Every structure is written in structure tokens, then in C-alpha cells.
Amino acid sequence: MTYCNPDEVEAGTAVPENGPSFNNFTVVVHAMKVVQPAEVTKEETIYLTNIDQMLVVPVESFFVYLPNSKKSSESVFWVLEDALAKVLVPYHFMAGRFEVNTEEGRLQVKCNRAGVGFVVASSEQTIEDLGDLKLMNPGFRKLVPSPPGDNVSLFDDFLLMVQVTRFRCGGFTVGFRMSHSLCDGTSSAQFFRSFCKLARGAPLTEFPDLDRTILKPRDPPAPEFNHPECFRSGGVIPNGAGTVDNIDIVAPQYITKHIPMSLMEIQTLKTIAMADGSIKRCSSFEVTIAHFWQARTRSLEFAPDELTNLLIAVDFRAKMHPPIQPTFCGNTIISAHVSALASEVAHNPLSYCVAKIQEAVARIDERYVRSALDWLQLHGGVPAIGSAKDMLVSAWWKFPFYEHDFGWGKPVHSGPPSGSTPQFALIVSNGTEDGGLLLLVSFQPHEMVKFERYLKDI
Template structure:
């Protein structure tokens, strides 16, 4: 794909905003703290074919939405011991304009490809962190008149729900509509910047924050990190999803809550089992399954509406590979359900205390995007499936119609064991699984993934 970059602009809040250093919560400073990209593709009507009209609409509305979402116009600063602070200084976000000689039709079914790298802003992680914009955007106009809007947002200031809150409100302002939900920025509701409440001796130990299991016989994950990976996007029809859900609920005791296993628990249990089979694990191989749980409604009281920041926590379900493979699908789903149900108000608050007592947070941070091998590794023998099933990822209309497609913003957005579950944009109840595994395991995974649906 040929892409010509026409210019890079700094867009600042249209009005004066709150300035000064603000503390981040513990959840902001662990896990992924680099930028996460997404792309939206559009086919504007003939009335919107002017690239300058689209660009000016986006930049003007972006300047306005940065007033209520002022933290995104700031910069991060390292303090000490792997900890970060947010400097609300209105320095702005980067907006790139580009053109492509390709058409949207050239992208076919929009399957992830290395071509997407030309459509997504590059974050220069060689710069000091306080020089990096928290948000970078790229508007690319295609020869056919179609456009793509890609946005990459620092995960240290916004999780998935917050990032999508920003996108939806930006689109509303671009359409000439008022803000729907004002963002809530006081991270002190999660005790940001406050000292621990209890001594370390009385602090509950959270072993789930430890690094996940290693392959039996290995003392580190160095060799597994080096192995070549590949990405596949696998589709499950509505019938296949319902089959997995029915199988999970009929093959194992119902959860204590009385509610049957959800489509997420059923599908991801199947993914976990399929990965163990494809990787050829020994029966006594420990394996962890990472789950991202939104704590906003699980707190007592719930976090304020529009809470902006990180409130999604990574929890880990665990099992022996032999148990996952030999027992019915419902067993894997039950392990996942138990991990999710651990996320209560008490769990969140004790986790905050545990992190406040850590001497250094860097060992809890995923920094692979900047080329370091430090931090957790969720590859073989482990796995994680992030769910976008309940997020408003579709229907983002800036005034020229809803997107024709949206997807993660890079073909290599995942590493071994990372995956993403999203609803099919057709809205027919089918699901898409974007999964990264080692090359040597992918074919076997696909075989078990589809073959076992009929057999489970």
C-alpha cells in the first residue's frame, strides 16, 4: 500500500483546562502502559468527498472534545520505582493527514495485514515518555473517496471502556450533538496518590499478580518469547456459539450464582482447551488463562458514571492442561467463571493496597511494545482472551455515516497467547476471534477449534 503523509498537526483543547500534576491509580500503572491502536473505515457520501472538509471537521471537534477529556492532552512522567504521574498541561494530541493511492476494495475483507501499519500513527518510544503524546490520530483518504481514521491511545490513562467513551463523544460533537456523558476524572475514588491504609503484614497477598506458569522443565520464558508467531481471525457462527454455550452448561455443574455460563465463558473455555491440545501439553502442565474484568459496576458503591481511567483488572484462571483436555467444556468455563467472580469490591480494594506496598511496579508492566522482554509473558503455556463483546465498538458516526469496518489497529497487536473476541460487524450473533499463537501451533489449533465444536 502506498501512503503519502501530508502533514502532522498538534490539536489542543479549544478552551483553557485544568492544569497540573495528577496522580494515577495503581490500575493505571500496571499491565499495558503503552499505546493501543484501533482503525475505523468509512465510505462518505459524495457530499463529503472533500478531504479538507473531513479533516477540518475532525480537528475542530477534536479540539472541543479535548476540553472535557483534558487529561488526554497531557503527558506522562516517570516518578520513581516504575511509577507514573499525569501532567495535565494541554500540550495536545498529534493529528496526521495522509493519502493513499489504494482503494478500500484493495483491502478485501479487511483481514489484518501488515498494510495496516501505514494507516496507524507510529509512536516513537525512543523519546522520553514526557515527550510522547497520549493520543495520536491519522486520517487517511483513499483514492476511492473512502477514509480511515486510526487512533492510538495510551493505556496508562484509558482502558477500553474509557477509550471508547472518548471516541463516541468525539463523534457526537463532530455531528453537532452535545456531550452525552461527562467524563469523571477524580481517580481518588480508587485512592490514586494516597498512601497504604494497612501495614504490609496485614495486606492480602495477590498471587495472581505473579508471573504466569512456565513450561515444565524451563526456568524462564526467554526461549518461548523468541519463537515466531502468526495471527489468525477465526469466525464462529451464531449456531456454533449457541452450541458451545449449551455444551458448557449441560456438561458441568451450574455456577453457584445460578446463572448459566455466558457466551464469553463458554467460547473462551473452548479456546483454552483447544490451545492446550494444539500445544501438546503434558497432563501435569500448569496453565493460566488471563481475563480482563471491568470493575466499574462491581465496586460498592459502583464507580461514578463516566469514570475515565483504568478500572479493568486482569485476573487469571488456572488449571492443569490434563484436566482441561480430559474433562468436559463446562469444567474450563467453571474455572473462568470462578476467576471472574473473584472481582468484588473487597478484591479491588485489597489489590490496590497490595500494589501500593510494592517497591517497584515495573515487573507488573507489559512493555513489549517498546522492545523489552521484562514484565509478564502470557504466551505458551498460557493464554488470554480480551472481550469487546459488550463495548460500543461499532456505530461511530462523525457525520458522514457509520463505519463500514473497525478493527484493532495493527496486524501484530498481539503476541503469543494474546487474543481478542469481538462481535461480527454484521450483527448476526456470530463472533470473531483474533488469535496469536506460535506458527508451529496454529494449524493444530484451527483443527481442534472447529472439530471439537461438534464433538464436545
């Protein structure tokens, strides 16, 4: 493969821009390659836990790199392709495909070296032309790879795709599309870290533990708790959309924003939450989610007696005995479930919501995790998000995504390329060391106005 100079525009497919921040943004796709592990790898199947089975949905992210005056990016395509082939040796399952274990009626990964998608693209624009990277622009989706066809089945689709887009200025972006069932944020960060090390020519010092059988359910399953964080799916094999067909979480017209929360605002919220003496401690994580829950409930104007449900993604690695090691590659997240009447959320002091969240998170221990694995074995399950009153919040802000250097410096931006459904919110880093956060949220336009007003009314 001879990689194209970004000045060449006669090849590939140009897609017109429809985003709000800038005009005439085009990305030219020059090639889509299939990259296999650089060495012979073991042919095996990888067990997917009952939590993995709930997360058969692609997660998209992209990293933005400014031009480096001391190092041309002309070689970025072959450097990253070579590093990708090398990192797929320890991560060989990412080059596999989903298959059904017919005896157990569940998904697993077949490690068959089928390969990872690698997209070579360019743009006549500059990184500066992208505008404010914190503003969600639909055009950013052009910087992450698309599935290879309109009707690709779950079993033929890539588990991982990578797109490198070089800009006229010499800057570039690296976009990823990865099945969430492969790994959570902690495991993804380890993969990105290894990928970057190999691109810089450094040796690997950490290797993934691919054995997920430590999270198998008990035989026979013996759930100890109810699990309102999940809807029963009756053992339905995921359809690739991350949910079963009868659960619709797609909203009508909505907009997405990154809304900043400064360290001073977070500290003020902590002071407010503890002022009445009903709680003794309060973390940034807890108070940010509590404040978000109140602001969202008020802005959507639910009926006072409507029940609101909040799901909070919790990493349980450290809660197991012994703790699950950092090198474990898989999903170690489970949702803490919080519920309260809309009137209780909207009108009680902030400390009330913080306490509810603390109680829910405290319930996540080894007994609860084992119970959840058993419950899912009996009933199947999908996240319990069924209406506008339900909300799932995930925190990415501690993941070191801004540290991922492929050899041209650290990214100036990282995160998802576009908005999600209005029932899913992300808390992400603002890319600085000032202690501030960004809330990635989606609302209808008139709701967004009210939400921002309530959020900033501190």
C-alpha cells in the same frame, strides 16, 4: 495548514506495502500537527492508579469508513482536527505528558496542554483495495500513527495520536494510538462517542470524571489475598513497553487471524457445557473463553503436568459499592486468574473449564479489588504473562465501536490494525447484529492449523 488533496503524492513519505492481501499499498503522510485543547484548560496533575501504572502501553485501533455518495469527505481533515481540539477541553489530560511524582515514585499525568499528535495522510488506493478487513494485514499498521521518532522517551511521547487517511475513492480511515494508562475500553468508547458528536456538530451530553482517587490504596496497604494475576516488579517505573525489561512475551515467527464464531456455534457450546449437569448456567463470554482455552492447550501440546495460566480481563465498575459511574475515565479492569494442569484442561469436559472460569470471575468483588490495589502498592506489578503457558484474554465485543459516526456514516470495520503477541487474545464484535464474534489470536503457522481444527471441532 492547507490540507492536501489525496491525489497529490509529491509530499510526504510513502511506505511500500508488505502485507499478504494486496500489493503496492502506499500511504503518504502529508503533515503531523500538534493539536491543543480549543479552550484554556486547567493545569493540574492526574493521579494514575496502581492499575493504570501496569498499563503504560500504547493501544492501537482503526476505523474504516466507506465513501458516502451524499457527502464528500474532502473536509474530513479539518472537521476532525477541529472536533479533536474541542473534545480535548473535557479530555484535557490526553494533551498532557507523563511525569514522575518524585515524592511517591510513581507516574502521573501532567496536564500542560503539550498537545495531541494529528497526522494527515492519503492513499492512492481505494477502500476496496484493502481486501478482506477481517484478515490481519501488516499493511494496516500504516493507517495508525507512529511515534514521532525512533527514540522518543516515555515522558516526551504523545499520550494520544490520531491519523486520518483519505483514499482515492473518498473513503477514509481514522487511526488511534493511545496509552492504555489513560483509559480502558469503556472510557475509550465514551471518548470516541464524544469525539464523533463534536465532528457531527452535536453538543456533548456526557463528560468524563477525571478523579481516580477513589481507587487509591488504603493507608497503610492491607492486601487480603494473594494475587497470582501479577508478577512483582519491585516498584519499577514502567519503561513504556507495558512491562518491565526482564519479562519477554514476544514470540518467534507467528501469524494472526480473526477467527469467526457464529451464534449457532456459541449456542452449541453452551448446550455441550451444561449437558453433564455440573454447571447450572453458562454465558457466551464464559463458554467462548473456555473453548478457546481448551483448543489452545491442545494445539500447543504442553506436557500433561505443566501448569497453564489464564488471565481474563474483568470490568469491576459494577462490583464496587457504590458502583463506579459510567462517566469515570480510567481503568476499572483487573484480571481473573485461572490455573490448571494442561492435562486437566485438554481432557476434561468443557464444563470443567467453564466452572474454573466462573469461579475465578466470581472472586472479583470489591474486597478483591481493594486487596489488589494494596498489593500493587507494596510490590508493584505487571500482568503475570511469562511463558507460552500463560494467556491473557480481553473481550471488546460489547464496546460500541461500530457505532462511531464522524458524520459520514458508521464504520464498516473497527479493531486493532495488526496482531499482538501469542499470549494475548481479543474477542471482538464481527460488526453485525447476528450474535457472532471474532477471536483475534496469534500462533506459529503449524500451531494455527491445529488450533483452528480444535476450535471448529464442536
